[in-house]
Amino acid sequence: MTNQPMVAVLNGPDFSERLLAWFDVHGRHDLPWQKPRTAYRVWVSEVMLQQTQVVTVIDYFNRFMARFPKLEDLADAPLDEVLALWSGLGYYARARNLHAAARVMAAQGIPDSLAHWLALPGVGASTAAAILAQAFDTPATILDGNVKRVMARHAGINTPIEQAATIQALYYIAKRHTPSTRLADYTQAIMDLGATVCTRSQANCAGCPVSQDCVALKTDQVAHLPARRARKPIPTRQAVFIHLEDEAGRIMLIRRPPSGIWGGLWCLPEYTPVRADDIEAAPSADCLAPRATVLSKWSFAPQGDAVQVATFEHRFTHYQLTACIERVRVAAHASPQDTPDRRWFHRHDLPEVLPQLGLPRPIARFLADYAASKGG
DNA sequence: AACTCGTGGGC
DNA sequence: TGCCCAAGAGT
Structure with missing residues (x-):
């Protein structure tokens, strides 16, 4: 001083x-x-x-x-x-x-x-x-x-x-x-x-x-002033999200791990990004909703036997995360309203169909586990 | 040192 | 609309 x-x-x-x-x-x-x-x-x-x-x-x-x-x-x-x-x-x-x-x-x-x-x-x-x-x-x-x-x-x-x-x-x-x-x-x-x-x-x-x-x-x-250094371009990253919803519109929540983005929060699965990096690093699957714990009691109990898969684009600011949302709708009956980006599948058909969908491996793994686990 | 981590608002 | 940033800290 x-x-x-x-x-x-x-x-x-x-x-x-x-x-x-x-x-x-x-x-x-x-x-x-x-x-x-x-x-x-x-x-x-x-x-x-x-x-x-x-x-x-x-x-x-x-x-x-x-x-x-x-x-x-x-x-x-x-x-x-x-x-x-x-x-x-x-x-x-x-x-x-x-x-x-x-x-x-x-x-x-x-x-x-x-x-x-x-x-x-x-x-x-x-x-x-x-x-x-x-x-x-x-x-x-x-x-x-x-x-x-x-x-x-x-x-x-x-x-x-x-x-x-x-x-x-x-x-x-x-x-x-x-x-x-x-x-x-x-x-x-x-x-x-x-x-x-x-x-x-x-x-x-x-x-x-x-x-x-x-x-x-x-x-x-x-x-x-204050002067700032030139910014480096922010890289765009790929991520995959899942949105799981029943016929009544009830949404499944999952809990994110305690550290990392949105750590410890209960989130819509669509807000739990699986980065392309994670997918390559852990091809076997556990990285879906990065090691998140699925709520022991979901916010709904899926009763249906059909699944809808659709693709949406979601763009994040700040670090330019480009995300693809996989919307999975569980329904009691397959819908006739198929469109190119809204495809319905009976759950019991998923194991056979999944390899043809071209989904990221963790997503495909998640859906396979899902199809096999719910009293189907 | 460089990177990660949210969200809302200004221009 | 896209970009920048705001009472920063942890890794």
Whole structure:
């Protein structure tokens, strides 16, 4: 701290003073986790807020707190219930880590140091610093996406944000600006500034309390900072999904394995991708719904003796997963409505017909097992 | 260091 | 519509 270069202050209060004055008037003071601002509530909110916007989190947080008012409530609850309340929020490893950390804290107490917070699963540098500042009003330097953007613009850092050297530079700048008092308010203030004024696009520099010494504004680089490295093309992957449904429209649910995508959640089988990689790696079949456990009691008990197979396209964003959904409909009687993409088969014919369908091996294996297992 | 892991919204 | 990204962490 003492060896850091001095801040160049142009006439007037320094960075944190201007920011705090702005925060008192324009900042967000009514977020659910701010009243009351206990360590437990701040921790839960910070985990929910990882890569997730405030608007999205609020309802989840309120439902979560209604069910788990105290740390012990969360620690005592089964993981299933935590995952159920997390459903739809995404990044489900956060819920598993949250639950595991709750049990650690219920036994060992709530940490009050950076190192002890960092030791908890799901708590990294950013979250730990935010908790120390928000819940304990203790000096800590946060460097989340908002702070990186604000600092990169204010200091005119134009090297790629992905580089370790850039992160380090931004960290020291952020640390230099961090005051020694009002840590909770300052932390909220810098994030509010990034979220509402120094936004990624269309920054409102006219309403910014630190625009007077902003390098990006002075050099007309606001729209270009922070700089990013060119993106590598995202590869398209193939996947296969299954949708199993009875005549009444009831859907079979399966449970995904505890790790990996949608870990631990009860899902429609169509949301359990079997990747082409998996198929090649495990040609014998177990990778259908990657080692998922079929619900011991399905959401329906198939009674029919016919199966319909149809193919749909489903496209995922983010990692460009191209999926093929195999829709399997169980019916008591074969339907006359055959079309090229909707083919009906009596279940007892499946073993003979399957080899001709050209289905991915795990799917074919699943259907073969299915045909053989249900009292047919 | 590079990759994985969700979802919803902006433009 | 396609692409980018948002209070990151784990591997």
